[in-house]
Amino acid sequence: MKLGINFLPTVGPAEIAADRFYDECLELGAEADQLGFSHVKMVEHHFHEWGGYSPDPVALLSAMARTTRRVRLVTGAVTPAFTHPIKLASSLLVLDNLSHGRLDAGFGRAFLPSEFAAFGVDMDDSRALLEENVEAIQRLWTDSHFRWDGRFHRFGPLPPILPRPAQQPAPPVFIAATTSPETFTWAGRHGHHLMIIPVVASHEKLTGLLETYRRARTEHGHSRSHRLHVSYHAYVADSHAEAVERAEEHYAAYRDKQVEAYSSWRGTASAQYPGYERMEASARSTTLSDLMAADNVVVGGVSEVGAALRRIHDLYPGAEISLHCRYGSITHAEALRTVRLLGEKVLPDLASLGPEEAGQD
Numbered sequence: 001m002k003l004g005i006n007f008l009p010t011v012g013p014a015e016i017a018a019d020r021f022y023d024e025c026l027e028l029g030a031e032a033d034q035l036g037f038s039h040v041k042m043v044e045h046h047f048h049e050w051g052g053y054s055p056d057p058v059a060l061l062s063a064m065a066r067t068t069r070r071v072r073l074v075t076g077a078v079t080p081a082f083t084h085p086i087k088l089a090s091s092l093l094v095l096d097n098l099s100h101g102r103l104d105a106g107f108g109r110a111f112l113p114s115e116f117a118a119f120g121v122d123m124d125d126s127r128a129l130l131e132e133n134v135e136a137i138q139r140l141w142t143d144s145h146f147r148w149d150g151r152f153h154r155f156g157p158l159p160p161i162l163p164r165p166a167q168q169p170a171p172p173v174f175i176a177a178t179t180s181p182e183t184f185t186w187a188g189r190h191g192h193h194l195m196i197i198p199v200v201a202s203h204e205k206l207t208g209l210l211e212t213y214r215r216a217r218t219e220h221g222h223s224r225s226h227r228l229h230v231s232y233h234a235y236v237a238d239s240h241a242e243a244v245e246r247a248e249e250h251y252a253a254y255r256d257k258q259v260e261a262y263s264s265w266r267g268t269a270s271a272q273y274p275g276y277e278r279m280e281a282s283a284r285s286t287t288l289s290d291l292m293a294a295d296n297v298v299v300g301g302v303s304e305v306g307a308a309l310r311r312i313h314d315l316y317p318g319a320e321i322s323l324h325c326r327y328g329s330i331t332h333a334e335a336l337r338t339v340r341l342l343g344e345k346v347l348p349d350l351a352s353l354g355p356e357e358a359g360q361d
Helices: 018-034 057-065 085-098 113-119 123-142 181-189 203-219 240-265 276-285 288-293 302-315 332-350
Strands: 002-007 039-042 072-078 103-107 146-149 154-158 173-176 193-196 228-236 298-300 320-324
Touching (some): 002 018, 002 072, 002 332, 018 039, 018 057, 018 332, 057 072, 057 085, 072 085, 072 173, 072 228, 085 103, 113 123, 123 173, 181 193, 193 203, 228 240, 228 302, 240 276, 240 298, 240 302, 298 302, 302 332
Parallel strands (some): 002 039, 039 072, 072 103, 103 173, 193 228, 228 298, 228 320
Antiparallel strands (some): 146 154
């Protein structure tokens, strides 16, 4: 089993200064690297205290590239709709080289109306922007004298982009997918890897979407085998009771920030995002107890967390599990304890679980 950590910051200046928070992220990443975790992942969000301390995951991961040696560094995910493809392609290759070829490039559509409004991007174009810009970025990585004549950007012909990829022919590409069959199908058709969040959809629904994705892969000449990231909130303590008590408090603080960000959907609806206008109400009513009952969170003492990770492995064989260890009001010391307990007492017992990739028969 491959286990990593991810960052979706839910703090603001009133709680901790950004420079100190980033130092603490780097310490957590270095600890995960030393303990044998497989990856560190960072999201892109803007303005809100739900995610807003990570507006540039490439910059944060570039710093982490110099304090780690083994973990894969995952953009989980950057938003091509908000950055010109030449700029994003170049920035990602700097990270690939700084890390000596440890970049996993994850891309997503974004979904908060406030972010689209700030960048002057039409939400109804989000899918087309993702598909067009990811293709342009991949072509920039691999092609020479490249000309792009897309709907949103036109440029070239260009000389080979610099720097060149450290990973040849190019870094692996992941697509963040939630509930849209179109996204799963498109990702499979192009042979991209996947990042999913099981809390957003039931396991039954995700099973069907993953099969849709794998069928699209094989129909377009790609292997059914692929890499899959699945993400969960996590809290590990010395006892199950302490973990549940503390995680409930921290998740409530996380939920407050989440609801504020989701409130940007008020008065907004989009055919590209059916049902998203109901996310605020859904988030507001969700508790840690609900997540635990649905097995959509990893919380407990060492034995309970080990059992939970085995259940996730059984549901998504070959998946790389990403654990969000610092959310809401979780302190740096608590996050470090979670990472250390996972690395020292849980991961050794799970490391031999296979298969290596998802989708293997």
